[in-house]
Amino acid sequence: MRWPRSNPSAPSRVISTTKSASPWQRRGVGRRADSLFVILAASSGVLILLVLAWMVVSTTGTALPVFGSQGISFITSSEWSPSDGEFGALAFIYGTVITSVIALLIAIPLSLGVSLFLTEYSPKRLKTPIGYAIDLLAAVPSVIYGLWGVFILLPLFLQPTADFLAKYLGFIPIFKGPASGLSYFGAGVILAVMITPIITSLCREVFATVPNADRHAAYALGATKWEMIRQSVLPRGRAGIVGAIMLGLGRALGETIAVALLIGSAVRIDVSWLRPGYSMAAVIANQFQEATGDHIRALVGVGVVLFALTILINMGARALVWRFNRI
Amino acid sequence: MSDSLSSIVPGGSQDRWAGRRVGPGVSLKDCRPTRRRVWRDRRNTFLVSLAVGITMIPVVMILYQITAKGIATMDWEFLTSSMPLSFRREGGGFLNGLVGTFIMVGLASAVSIPFGVLAAVYLVEYGKKNWLAKLIRFFSDVMTGVPSVFVGLFVYTALVIEFGFGALMGAASLAIIMMPIIVRSTEEMLKLVPQELKDASYALGAAKWQTVIKIILPSAAPGITTGVMLAVARAAGETAPLILTALGSYQLTAKLWGKPMSSLTLAIFDGARNPFAAGQARAWAGALELLIIVLVFTIAARLVASRSRISR
Numbered sequence: 001m002r003w004p005r006s007n008p009s010a011p012s013r014v015i016s017t018t019k020s021a022s023p024w025q026r027r028g029v030g031r032r033a034d035s036l037f038v039i040l041a042a043s044s045g046v047l048i049l050l051v052l053a054w055m056v057v058s059t060t061g062t063a064l065p066v067f068g069s070q071g072i073s074f075i076t077s078s079e080w081s082p083s084d085g086e087f088g089a090l091a092f093i094y095g096t097v098i099t100s101v102i103a104l105l106i107a108i109p110l111s112l113g114v115s116l117f118l119t120e121y122s123p124k125r126l127k128t129p130i131g132y133a134i135d136l137l138a139a140v141p142s143v144i145y146g147l148w149g150v151f152i153l154l155p156l157f158l159q160p161t162a163d164f165l166a167k168y169l170g171f172i173p174i175f176k177g178p179a180s181g182l183s184y185f186g187a188g189v190i191l192a193v194m195i196t197p198i199i200t201s202l203c204r205e206v207f208a209t210v211p212n213a214d215r216h217a218a219y220a221l222g223a224t225k226w227e228m229i230r231q232s233v234l235p236r237g238r239a240g241i242v243g244a245i246m247l248g249l250g251r252a253l254g255e256t257i258a259v260a261l262l263i264g265s266a267v268r269i270d271v272s273w274l275r276p277g278y279s280m281a282a283v284i285a286n287q288f289q290e291a292t293g294d295h296i297r298a299l300v301g302v303g304v305v306l307f308a309l310t311i312l313i314n315m316g317a318r319a320l321v322w323r324f325n326r327i
Numbered sequence: 328m329s330d331s332l333s334s335i336v337p338g339g340s341q342d343r344w345a346g347r348r349v350g351p352g353v354s355l356k357d358c359r360p361t362r363r364r365v366w367r368d369r370r371n372t373f374l375v376s377l378a379v380g381i382t383m384i385p386v387v388m389i390l391y392q393i394t395a396k397g398i399a400t401m402d403w404e405f406l407t408s409s410m411p412l413s414f415r416r417e418g419g420g421f422l423n424g425l426v427g428t429f430i431m432v433g434l435a436s437a438v439s440i441p442f443g444v445l446a447a448v449y450l451v452e453y454g455k456k457n458w459l460a461k462l463i464r465f466f467s468d469v470m471t472g473v474p475s476v477f478v479g480l481f482v483y484t485a486l487v488i489e490f491g492f493g494a495l496m497g498a499a500s501l502a503i504i505m506m507p508i509i510v511r512s513t514e515e516m517l518k519l520v521p522q523e524l525k526d527a528s529y530a531l532g533a534a535k536w537q538t539v540i541k542i543i544l545p546s547a548a549p550g551i552t553t554g555v556m557l558a559v560a561r562a563a564g565e566t567a568p569l570i571l572t573a574l575g576s577y578q579l580t581a582k583l584w585g586k587p588m589s590s591l592t593l594a595i596f597d598g599a600r601n602p603f604a605a606g607q608a609r610a611w612a613g614a615l616e617l618l619i620i621v622l623v624f625t626i627a628a629r630l631v632a633s634r635s636r637i638s639r
Contacts, residue, residue, distance in 0.1 A: 037536035041449035044442045045463040048510065051503060052466050055473075055481040062484040113378020121375055130379065133386045139625040140389060141564025143592045144614045147599040151607065152392055193385045200382075224360050224368035247472075254474020256567035257592075261599055281476045285567055289574070303480040307473065314472040 056307075063301035066294060074301060080267045082291065087298035089305060091269050095184065095279040096306070099259060100252040102188025102273060107196045108245060114196070115203035120229060131204075138197035146261035149190040154262070158186045162274045179274040182264035187279065190258045195248035202247065206240030207233055246317030250310050256281035280306040397615025400608040406616075409579045410594065414606030421613045423579040424594035427494065428620075430581065431573065431590060432562050434498035435505055440555055443509030448539055450510070451517040464514075467507040478503050479568030487572055493584035497573030501565060505558040512554025516547045549635030556628035560621045566592035591617045 060067075067074060070087050077088025114134065118127060149158075159181035166177030180186075210233050218228040234241075264276020265286060284299050284306075291299055360368070405420035446463065454460025482500040490496065520543050528538040544551070569575070574587035575597065582588075591613055598610025 034534045034536050037539070038449075038453055041445045041453060042459065044445035045449045045454065045459070045510075047442055048446060048463055048467050048470060048506065051506075052470055054485065055478075058485040059477070059481050062488075110378045110382050113375045114382050117375045117379045121372065130383070133383060135625065135629075136390075136622070137382075137386050139560060139564075139621055141566070141592060141617060141621060143564070143566045143595050143599070144389070144393065144618060147595060147610055147614050148389055148392065150599055152388065196382055222360070224364055226368040226371040227364065229371075250472045254472075254476065256474070256476040257596060261596075281474060281567065284476050284480065285570055288571055300480050300484060303477045307477045310472055310474055310477075311469060314469060 059300050059304050059307070063297050063304050066297040066301045070298075070301075074298075075305060078267070078269050082287075082295040082298070085294060087294070087301070089280070089298075089302050091267050092278050092280040092283050092302055093305065093309075094269050095187075095263060095277040096253055096281070096309070098184045098273065098277070099187040099191055099263065099279055100249055102185060103191035103195055103252045104245065104249060106189065106192035107199055107248060110192070111196045111199035111203060111244075111248075112241070114200045115207055116229060116233070118200075118204050119207040120225070120233065134197045134200050137193070138201065142194065142255060142257045145190055145194055146258035149186070149258055150261050153190065154181045154186065158182075158189060158262075162186070166274055173271045174273045176272040177274060180264060180276055182262060182276050183274050184263065184270075184277050185273045187259045187263040187282075188273070190262050191252045191255055194255060194258065195252050198251055199244045199248040202244035203237070203241055206237040206244065209240075210236045243317055246313060250313050250317070253310050253313065254281055254306065256285050260285045280309075393611065393614050393618055396608075396611035397618075398612075400612035401615055405609070405612050410577045410589075410609070412577055414598070414601045414603040417605040417608075419609065421589075421591055421594045421609065421616065423576065423589045424591040424613065425616065426579060426581065427497075427573065427576075427588040427590040428563055428592070428617075430494050430583075431497040431501055431569070431588065432559060434494065434583075435501035435562055436555070436559055438498070439502040439505040439509055439558070443506045443555075443558075444513050444544070444551060446506075446510045447513035447517055448544070450514050452535070452539060452543070463510075467510045470503075470507040471511065474567075475500075475504055475565055476567035476571070479571030482568065483571045491585055492572065492574040492587040494573060494580075494582070494586075494588040495584045497569050497588060497590070500568035500572045501562040504565060504568065505562050508558040508561065509555055512557070513547075513551050516550030516554065517543060519550065520547050549631050553628045553632040556624045556631070560624035560628070563624070564592060564617065564621050566590075566596050569593050570596070591620075 066087055069085075070077075073079075073088055075089055075093060077086075078091040078094070079086045079088040080091065114130070118130060122130065159179075162179035162181050162183065162185055163177075165175045165185075166179035169175040170177050214232040214236065215228055218232045223231060259279050260282035263279055263282050265278055265282070266276040267278055267283075268275075270277060280302050284303055287295070288299055404418060406425075407422055408418075408420045409423040410421065411417075411419040446467075450460050450464060454463070478500050482496055482503070486499060487496050524542055524546060525538055528542045529535075533541065569590050569592060573590060573593065575593040576587040576589045578589075580586055580588055595610045595613045595617065598606045598613065601607070
């Protein structure tokens with residue numbers, strides 16, 4: 001809710017010239033306090049920049065010896081044996097990308113559907129409960145998703161579905177058996193459940209900004225409801241949709257605990273989605289407690305690669321949104 | 328626009344002029360959707376509803392199963408005692424985790440809330456659109472996107488190697504996760520404070536910092552509280568950074584450094600990873616406990632937001 005603004009320019013100093021105008025001034029804390037306050041506020045902001053810079057320097061510095069000894073093979077080799085000092089993280093990078101892709105394939109249609117339902121189709125009395133349910137899904141911590149995924153979803157849905165896919169679609173390389181529920185697929189499904197509410201609530205906000213005049217214009221030209229959505233709602237919201245998907249992707253890439261419990265923890269690259277693998281975040285969480293020396297440095301290195309990847313995605317999202325907004 | 332127009336209106340071309348005309352190029356008959364268009368419309372209505380149905384399945388399942396399985400183990404003993412030393416043993420509870428979560432989230436809030444709110448004040452009231460404000464805004468967005476496990480790695484390399492695992496380190500990682508969330512949500516709220524209110528304050532002779540503290544922050548307080556509560560809920564549910572900073576422990580401890588500390592999330596994660604029924608049962612009860620804490624904060628945040636004028 002906004003109030004009307006009449007005068008956007010705020011005076012930055014006290015206008016009053018009488019000495020007794022403010023009890024604060026009588027105590028002599030007037031102007032000096034003001035500049036002190038600016039410094040305090042600005043340095044809190046700068047703190048964020050410092051922490052972020054420190055983050056990059058500290059982690060990269062720790063991982064540098066491993067980057068140095070492994071060279072480019074750190075991201076091009078999938079040979080990961082801490083006991084021999086071999087650290088190639090390609091299998092983890094692959095796992096992270098594949099699970100995120102699976103998650104997006106499931107989450108995009110679902111969240112577009114739900115957000116369209118909420119803005120365009122839903123009767124009023126359904127809107128609130130479904131909105132609450134989506135918020136609830138977004139609030140559930142990832143460790144609970146992991147627990148639920150391993151003990152409920154795995155025997156009830158993931159394993160049967162994986163078996164089914166391998167049996168009937170096994171001729172396609174990505175569905176080749178023998179199938180396991182603890183796999184890229186399993187992790188992808190749980191990621192999809194986790195990012196659907198994020199993408200949904202962002203898309204919902206985007207669709208809500210489409211002016212009703214656009215909708216009425218399409219109806220006036222004889223469009224059906226779906227045609228109205230295709231021609232008025234979706235084009236208007238394109239930039240926002242892409243941004244929402246990118247944000248969901250960023251979340252999926254960095255998600256740790258649920259993936260660590262469901263990906264099957266196998267250091268290998270498999271074309272089949274139904275085979276166990278590993279992701280970058282999961283390997284850090286799973287191996288950290290037993291790691292020592294160079295192994296820890298290598299895990300930090302994996303973290304740095306993950307960080308770089310998420311930053312790239314975030315920047316890409318911004319660039320895309322910016323371009324769409326101009327068109 | 329002309330493309331989309333002709334695709335909506337069939338028979339917009341010249342050869343359909345015959346018949347009952349309603350305007351140049353369009354007859355009333357042509358305006359009625361063809362059977363294919365009607366079918367496609369119905370199919371998509373069905374698909375959209377199907378998406379809603381599919382999405383509601385995990386909501387219902389999670390709520391029902393966490394409650395059902397959690398209540399089975401949840402009792403007074405679970406709430407008031409710490410973990411037994413073996414996963415195989417029944418009984419015991421997650422008091423060590425609960426205390427750890429409260430201590431670490433509390434410490435993290437004590438640091439991140441004042442700094443986060445001050446940073447937001449700088450962005451809205453002082454920096455506005457200068458380069459520093461733009462930089463801070465951009466990088467706090469970047470920071471919300473940083474994977475939480477990477478924050479844990481950072482605190483590990485920067486602090487834990489030097490000072491050892493402990494509550495302070497865990498709190499540091501949680502504070503880093505909370506801070507950008509608080510900055511951005513508080514900024515949105517401060518922007519909504521009406522200019523008239525500030526002008527009135529200036530007119531009475533208040534300095535800018537007095538206006539901020541006595542006028543702007545109080546009037547945006549409910550909105551700020553909402554953002555803060557959501558950040559707290561998020562921090563209470565974090566696991567990955569705590570593995571790398573607080574490590575986890577079976578013992579109840581209130582020592583802030585030098586000694587590993589458990590949290591609810593860490594205890595649940597341990598329970599979910601081990602193969603013993605007793606440990607898993609405790610994990611379910613812990614999940615119920617955590618879910619209740621997180622939902623209380625989330626719902627309270629919504630209530631606060633809905634009762635105030637300056638909020639989302």
